[in-house]
Amino acid sequence: MENVTFMMIKPDAVENGFIGNIIEKITSAGFKFKALKLTHLSKKNAEEFYKVHKDQSFYDDLVKFISRSPIVVAVLEKENAVSDFRTLIGSTNPDDAAEGTIRRLYGKSKGENAIHGSDSEENAQLETSFHFSGFDIY
Numbered sequence: 001m002e003n004v005t006f007m008m009i010k011p012d013a014v015e016n017g018f019i020g021n022i023i024e025k026i027t028s029a030g031f032k033f034k035a036l037k038l039t040h041l042s043k044k045n046a047e048e049f050y051k052v053h054k055d056q057s058f059y060d061d062l063v064k065f066i067s068r069s070p071i072v073v074a075v076l077e078k079e080n081a082v083s084d085f086r087t088l089i090g091s092t093n094p095d096d097a098a099e100g101t102i103r104r105l106y107g108k109s110k111g112e113n114a115i116h117g118s119d120s121e122e123n124a125q126l127e128t129s130f131h132f133s134g135f136d137i138y
């Protein structure tokens with residue numbers, strides 16, 4: 001469903017106390033929260049969540065980072081949610097992200113970049129199912 005996306009506030013942003021600021025940016029941009037929770041991924045679940053990247057050189061660091069402390073995961077609704085949310089968060093590398101985007105404001109590096117947003121409707125659905133069992137908006 002193109003009006004729904006999945007997002008995750010990553011450990012660096014949670015550790016630095018940015019949950020409130022980031023949620024404010026998201027609601028101000030017109031997204032509605034359909035599901036929301038604070039959680040902490042085990043190493044095993046982190047490996048599973050990021051399995052599409054398992055052949056990448058940064059995979060081990062990515063798994064270690066995402067499982068090191070709590071994260072916030074949510075399902076968001078808005079017209080064109082997937083692409084509008086990617087615009088709101090900005091480029092993967094915060095140094096390349098546009099002014100005012102969440103990664104530009106709160107990200108530190110390509111790895112520790114504050115937030116994740118699904119890159120397709122299909123992945124939004126897969127990532128939502130991973131974190132919210134029984135979620136039935138689709």
Ligand code: CMP
Binds near residue numbers: 092116117
């Ligand atoms: P995200 O798109 O949320 O999910 C995959 C993550 O891999 C991506 O964010 C980055 O944080 C991370 N990533 C991508 N490229 C690199 C890289 N070259 N070095 C470290 N991490 C990376």
